[in-house]
Amino acid sequence: MQAVDEEARHADKMRKKQAARDKIMASKTQEKGLLIVHTGKGKGKTSAAMGMVVRAIGHGMRVGVVQFVKGAMTTGEKTVFDAFPDHVEFKPMGEGFTWNTQDRARDVATARAAWDEVTRMIADPAYAMVLADELNIVLRYEYLPLDEVLAVLTARPEGKHVIVTGRNAPDALIEAADLVTEMAQVKHPFRSGVKAQAGIEF
Amino acid sequence: MQAVDEEARHADKMRKKQAARDKIMASKTQEKGLLIVHTGKGKGKTSAAMGMVVRAIGHGMRVGVVQFVKGAMTTGEKTVFDAFPDHVEFKPMGEGFTWNTQDRARDVATARAAWDEVTRMIADPAYAMVLADELNIVLRYEYLPLDEVLAVLTARPEGKHVIVTGRNAPDALIEAADLVTEMAQVKHPFRSGVKAQAGIEF
Numbered sequence: 208m209q210a211v212d213e214e215a216r217h218a219d220k221m222r223k224k225q226a227a228r229d230k231i232m233a234s235k236t237q238e239k240g241l242l243i244v245h246t247g248k249g250k251g252k253t254s255a256a257m258g259m260v261v262r263a264i265g266h267g268m269r270v271g272v273v274q275f276v277k278g279a280m281t282t283g284e285k286t287v288f289d290a291f292p293d294h295v296e297f298k299p300m301g302e303g304f305t306w307n308t309q310d311r312a313r314d315v316a317t318a319r320a321a322w323d324e325v326t327r328m329i330a331d332p333a334y335a336m337v338l339a340d341e342l343n344i345v346l347r348y349e350y351l352p353l354d355e356v357l358a359v360l361t362a363r364p365e366g367k368h369v370i371v372t373g374r375n376a377p378d379a380l381i382e383a384a385d386l387v388t389e390m391a392q393v394k395h396p397f398r399s400g401v402k403a404q405a406g407i408e409f
Numbered sequence: 410m411q412a413v414d415e416e417a418r419h420a421d422k423m424r425k426k427q428a429a430r431d432k433i434m435a436s437k438t439q440e441k442g443l444l445i446v447h448t449g450k451g452k453g454k455t456s457a458a459m460g461m462v463v464r465a466i467g468h469g470m471r472v473g474v475v476q477f478v479k480g481a482m483t484t485g486e487k488t489v490f491d492a493f494p495d496h497v498e499f500k501p502m503g504e505g506f507t508w509n510t511q512d513r514a515r516d517v518a519t520a521r522a523a524w525d526e527v528t529r530m531i532a533d534p535a536y537a538m539v540l541a542d543e544l545n546i547v548l549r550y551e552y553l554p555l556d557e558v559l560a561v562l563t564a565r566p567e568g569k570h571v572i573v574t575g576r577n578a579p580d581a582l583i584e585a586a587d588l589v590t591e592m593a594q595v596k597h598p599f600r601s602g603v604k605a606q607a608g609i610e611f
Contacts, residue, residue, distance in 0.1 A: 213513075214512075214513055214514065217511075217513045218511045218512065218513075221511040222511055225511070237603045237604060238603070238604065238606055239598065239603050239606075241598055241603070241606075241609060243609075244595075245453060247593070249590040249591065250457075250588065250590050251447060251453060251457035251460070251590045251592065253460065254456070254457040254458075254459075254460025254461055254464075255452070255453035255456040255457040255460060255592075256456075256460070257456075257459065257460035257463055257464075258453070258455065258456025258457060258458070258459035258460045258463075258486075259456055259608060259609060261459055261460075261463060261485060261486060261489045262456075262459075262485030262486060262607070262608050262609070262611065263485065263607075263608035264485070264488065264489060265484055265485030265486060265487065265488035265489050266484065266485055266488075266607040266608050268607075268608055282467055282468065283463060283464030283465065283466070283467030283468055284460075284463060284464060284467060285467065286466065286467035286468075287463045287466060287467050287489065287493075290492050290493070291489075291492070309419075309420045309423040309424055309427070310416075310420065311415075311416055311419045311420075312416065335608065336608055368608060368609065381595065381596070384596060385596070385598040385603070386452065386596060386597060386598050386609075387594075387595035387596040388451040388452050388453045388592050388593065388594060388595060389451065389592075389593040389595050390453065390457075390590050390591075390592055390593075391449070391590065391591040391592075391593050392589075392590060393446075393448075393583065393589035393590060393591050394583070394586060394587070394588060394589040395588060396441065396443055396587040396588050401439045401440070401441050401443070401587070402439060402440065404440055404441075404443075405464070405465075405468040405470075406461060406464050406465035406468050406470055406537065406538055406570060407443060407445075407461060407464070407570065407588075409464065
C-alpha cells in the first residue's frame with residue numbers, strides 16, 4: 208500500500224505543478240525581438256549563441272553572424288554554416304586579440320568595419336537574427352563608442368533578435384537587454400594543463 | 410607626440426601580454442576526453458552543448474545526442490542534425506517533464522531507457538562526443554541511481570567527451586567533471602510577459 212500511496216501523492220503533486228505552469232504560460236502572449244547578452248568569465252557564451260543560430264536556421268530564418276575577435280569561431284562552426292548558405296551569412300571580421308595585433312589604430316578600424324556589418328544586418332529585414340560575437344571585448348577596450356552601439360541596438364526593427372557575446376558586458380548594455388545570462392566558470396581544464404581541443408574550444 | 414606615446418605604450422603593454430600568454434599556452438600540452446557539465450538556472454545550458462556538437466560535427470566527429478526531457482531540443486536542432494546524418498545520432502527519449510506525465514514509474518522507465526542509450530554510446534568508439542541533455546533533471550528526481558551514473562561517466566574511454574546539462578547538477582558530478590559552467594540568470598523576458606519564441610527557446 209505504501210508504494211501505491213507514494214505514487215498517488217507524486218501524481219497529485221505533479222498535477223498541481225502542471226496546472227500552475229499552464230497558468231503561467233497562458234499569461235505569456237507577447238512576441239518580441241530580443242536583445243540577448245551572454246557574458247561572464249565561463250565558457251559557453253559563443254557556443255550558446257551558436258545553439259540559438261542553429262535553432263533559427265532550423266526554423267528557416269536567415270541569420271547574420273559577425274565575429275569581432277578572430278578565433279572565437281573556427282573550422283567547426285564554419286563547416287556547419289557552409290551547409291546552410293541561404294540561411295547564414297558569416298563575416299569573420301576580427302584580426303585577432305589586441306595582444307596579437309599590438310596596434311590600437313588598426314584594432315579600432317577593424318572594430319568599426321565589423322560594427323558597420325552588424326548595423327547593416329540589423330537594418331536589413333532579410334535577417335531575423337544577428338549575432339555580434341565578442342562585441343563586448345571591443346566595447347571593453349573602447350574601440351567603439353558605447354552610446355552609438357546602444358542607440359543602434361535599442362532602435363532595432365521590431366521582431367529582430369540580436370545576440371551580443373563576450374565577457375565584461377557594459378552595465379548599460381545589460382540594462383538595455385531583454386535576456387542576459389552570465390556564464391560563470393566553476394571549473395576549467397586549462398588549470399590542470401589540458402590544451403584547447405577540437406570540438407570543445409574550436 | 411602624446412598620441413604617438415600612447416600608441417607605443419599600448420603596443421608595449423600588448424607585447425608583454427602576448428609573451429605571458431604564449432608562455433601559459435605552451436604549458437598546456439595534454440589532450441583529454443572531457444566530462445563537461447552545464448548547470449545553473451539561466452538559459453544556454455542546452456544551447457551551449459549544441460554549439461559544441463556543431464563544432465564536433467564540423468571536425469568530422471560522430472556525436473551521440475540523448476534527450477532525457479522532451480522539449481529541450483525541437484524542430485530547430487533536428488533540422489540541422491538531419492543535414493549531417495553520418496555525424497549525429499539524435500535520440501529524443503524524454504516523454505515530457507514529470508509534471509506532464511504525472512506517473513513516476515513511467516518516468517523511471519523512460520530515464521532508464523535513455524541512460525541505456527548513453528551507456529551504449531559512451532562504450533562505442535564510433536562516438537567522439539556524447540551529449541546527455543537534461544540528465545541532471547532526472548538525477549534530481551532520483552529516477553536513476555547517481556552512483557551508477559557516475560561510475561559510467563568516470564570510467565569512460567580515454568579521449569571521449571561527455572556533456573551533461575540541466576539545472577541542479579549533483580555535487581558529486583561537479584566534483585567528477587573536468588569543465589563546469591554555471592549559467593546564471595541575470596534577466597529573463599518571461600518575467601515581462603514575452604512567450605517562448607522560435608529560434609530562441611525552440
